Amino acid sequence: MECDKCSRDAVMHAGYSGAHLCEDHFCASVDKRVRRRIREDSMLPSDATPEDPETWVIGLSGGKDSVVLTHILDETFGKDPRIEMIALTIHEGIEGYRDKSVDACVELADDLDMRHELVTYEDEIGVKMDDVAEKDPMDMAPCAYCGVFRRDLLERFADEYGADKLLTGHNLDDEAETALMNFLEGDVKQVAKHFDASIGGFDDRNEQDDFIPRAKPLRDVPEKEVALYAHLKDLPAHITECPHASEAFRGEIQELMLKLEENHPGTRHSIMAGYEELAHLAAERYRGDGDDGEGPDLNECERCGSMTARDVCRKCKLVEAIEAV
Ligand code: SF4
Ligand SMILES: [Zn+2]
Ligand SMILES: [Zn+2]
Numbered sequence: 001m002e003c004d005k006c007s008r009d010a011v012m013h014a015g016y017s018g019a020h021l022c023e024d025h026f027c028a029s030v031d032k033r034v035r036r037r038i039r040e041d042s043m044l045p046s047d048a049t050p051e052d053p054e055t056w057v058i059g060l061s062g063g064k065d066s067v068v069l070t071h072i073l074d075e076t077f078g079k080d081p082r083i084e085m086i087a088l089t090i091h092e093g094i095e096g097y098r099d100k101s102v103d104a105c106v107e108l109a110d111d112l113d114m115r116h117e118l119v120t121y122e123d124e125i126g127v128k129m130d131d132v133a134e135k136d137p138m139d140m141a142p143c144a145y146c147g148v149f150r151r152d153l154l155e156r157f158a159d160e161y162g163a164d165k166l167l168t169g170h171n172l173d174d175e176a177e178t179a180l181m182n183f184l185e186g187d188v189k190q191v192a193k194h195f196d197a198s199i200g201g202f203d204d205r206n207e208q209d210d211f212i213p214r215a216k217p218l219r220d221v222p223e224k225e226v227a228l229y230a231h232l233k234d235l236p237a238h239i240t241e242c243p244h245a246s247e248a249f250r251g252e253i254q255e256l257m258l259k260l261e262e263n264h265p266g267t268r269h270s271i272m273a274g275y276e277e278l279a280h281l282a283a284e285r286y287r288g289d290g291d292d293g294e295g296p297d298l299n300e301c302e303r304c305g306s307m308t309a310r311d312v313c314r315k316c317k318l319v320e321a322i323e324a325v
Helices: 022-039 065-075 098-112 129-135 142-160 172-184 190-200 221-233 249-261 269-289 314-324
Strands: 054-059 083-092 115-120 165-167
Touching: 022 221, 054 065, 054 142, 054 221, 065 098, 065 221, 065 249, 065 269, 083 098, 098 115, 115 142, 129 142, 129 314, 142 165, 142 172, 142 314, 172 190, 172 221, 172 249, 172 269, 249 269
Parallel strands: 054 083, 054 165, 083 115
Antiparallel strands: none
């Protein structure tokens, strides 16, 4: 099959748009979607200047998504003096898995000449995920601990590096899955929060002072296309799955989504189009809703200083339970 735009062989066919594209035109289309998302979400504020640049911390795990994101951001803004970029890698303490992906991160940051920081659960929280998964004092899935620890460290270190925004490599499949999970859980406040915390355009969001705003510039690109892009550009991405992966509900949603997309190409795009509109409405609705609109009053955790609605934050509670085993 020929590329729609030139006479070379197509390397991909997108069921949702009917497009056939060759290597060059495919990669250009991914770059274009990411740049359009950055523009449409107003991620780069007009008051950023070389004297007072905008700082973006990029969550770089070494998987294909964050590697592709970092590569495209560097190609687009690497020489732009209005933006400073720092790649931040979190090592969870998972033998044989994270070590290899950290190598991929180091290699990429080296290639791009980008500042790279590595933070470990062991140094910062005093635990390793391999031990946490084995001890499991709260009788929950490993990812439930891991998500709390990762959020805490991303937030803490992004703040330490003076981040204006924290950028992550979530792709279209990730976001459509999260949207569907929020629907199925019937949690409209969660939908509203999702908009203000990470998917709303920066002109439309009600930014929360206590947290560094998130952005997901890759969220228009399907997972398969991210993987193909990483492969075609020969980027150093690490692909194996974490041995503790355990998000059962997300797994079910993933299967459902694959089937839906196969039978009805374009489902992920239409879910996100509708979801973003609804999330915007929900965010506006709850913002005006007295105390609720601003969420609970936050204070600093007695033990670690992280922002929390309780006296002691969730991370410190989990660490205490792990240490007690
Ligand atoms: S799959 Fe779960 S346990 Fe493994 S790194 Fe991700 S969140 Fe942590
Ligand atoms: Zn072409
Ligand atoms: Zn704490």
